[in-house]
Amino acid sequence: MTSKRRLGVVLRFYSNLLVVEDLETGKQYLCKLRGKFKKQGIRPITGDTVEFTPIHGDEGVVENILHRRSELKKPSVANVDQVIVVTTLRKPEVPLEILDRFIVLVEREKLPLVLVLNKIDLLERDEITEFEKIYGNLYPLVKTSAVTKEGISELKEYLQGKISVFAGMSGVGKSSLLNAIDENLKLRTGEISEKLERGRHTTTTAQLLRVRDGGWVVDTPGFASLELEGIEPEELRYLFIEFENDKCFFPDCVHLDEPECFVKMQVMKGKLPRSRYESYVKMLKEIQEKAFRKP
Numbered sequence: 444m445t446s447k448r449r450l451g452v453v454l455r456f457y458s459n460l461l462v463v464e465d466l467e468t469g470k471q472y473l474c475k476l477r478g479k480f481k482k483q484g485i486r487p488i489t490g491d492t493v494e495f496t497p498i499h500g501d502e503g504v505v506e507n508i509l510h511r512r513s514e515l516k517k518p519s520v521a522n523v524d525q526v527i528v529v530t531t532l533r534k535p536e537v538p539l540e541i542l543d544r545f546i547v548l549v550e551r552e553k554l555p556l557v558l559v560l561n562k563i564d565l566l567e568r569d570e571i572t573e574f575e576k577i578y579g580n581l582y583p584l585v586k587t588s589a590v591t592k593e594g595i596s597e598l599k600e601y602l603q604g605k606i607s608v609f610a611g612m613s614g615v616g617k618s619s620l621l622n623a624i625d626e627n628l629k630l631r632t633g634e635i636s637e638k639l640e641r642g643r644h645t646t647t648t649a650q651l652l653r654v655r656d657g658g659w660v661v662d663t664p665g666f667a668s669l670e671l672e673g674i675e676p677e678e679l680r681y682l683f684i685e686f687e688n689d690k691c692f693f694p695d696c697v698h699l700d701e702p703e704c705f706v707k708m709q710v711m712k713g714k715l716p717r718s719r720y721e722s723y724v725k726m727l728k729e730i731q732e733k734a735f736r737k738p
């Protein structure tokens with residue numbers, strides 16, 4: 444029996460066992476951890492790339508964790524490549540301020556963002572155009588309908604070869620989009636986990652689901668809490684990526700009441716969307732108030 448080490452991605456956990464997908468063959472292995480991990484106090488998390496040795500059949504042992512490119516805390520997933528922020532303008536009408544909050548939180552994690560405007564089957568042409576005017580130049584924007592399937596293949600292309608987290612307010616259609624992308628997504632947990640689920644093991648951590656045409660999606664939405672916890676008042680302006688913060692008269696300008704503020708001038712001239720600026724001001728005031736209330 445050959446026991447060559449292979450590279451895999453951690454899909455999910457069952458107490459002390461983990462399911463690893465071979466990066467080359469796509470085959471899934473139920474793995475144990477080498478004892479050294481416990482001694483060293485290190486544990487792989489969902490999304491980690493690991494070196495593992497197949498033992499027999501579909502079992503293996505994890506030998507090493509490779510360098511983590513990124514680590515999201517809620518849900519706890521390593522190596523997330525991008526966040527897909529889904530929003531809608533009707534049913535529900537997601538306030539732009541809520542969308543901007545999602546964007547700020549993703550920017551804070553320094554993760555690439557793809558914006559999805561879903562339920563376009565419910566929208567008039569000019570509603571879409573207006574939305575595009577604000578966000579079209581900031582982020583890749585995919586317009587979709589889980590009902591008519593418009594934009595689904597474009598969205599699939601963004602998922603190719605990447606680990607993606609979906610985010611967005613309740614009811615915008617995150618699950619519906621995943622179903623439209625791959626109708627087996629919810630079921631595709633592999634034979635290994637079926638075997639386990641018949642036992643009493645359950646998985647409590649986030650899981651990666653394999654997308655049929657390539658890529659993985661995290662099974663739990665990201666950024667469930669829209670708290671701006673930990674963001675400094677001086678930091679917020681950099682999370683609005685279109686603000687040209689270095690052009691104001693005062694270098695530390697936070698674009699509120701300072702004179703000769705370039706950002707406010709741009710809003711006045713219509714070169715910067717008012718809604719984005721208003722979201723910024725609301726969030727800034729909220730952060731400032733919290734900072735003030737701190738003992």
Ligand SMILES: Nc1nc2c(ncn2[C@@H]2O[C@H](COP(=O)(O)OP(=O)(O)OP(=O)(O)O)[C@@H](O)[C@H]2O)c(=O)[nH]1
Binds near residue numbers: 561563565588613620
């Ligand atoms: N008209 C229309 N309805 C849609 C579309 N996508 C989803 N819906 C409907 O919107 C409702 C909510 O969709 P879900 O996929 O459950 O939304 P979600 O974002 O996963 O919601 P949470 O699980 O609460 O976070 C369902 O009734 C869907 O059928 C769409 O593109 N067009």
Ligand SMILES: [Zn+2]
Binds near residue numbers: 698699704
């Ligand atoms: Zn300014």
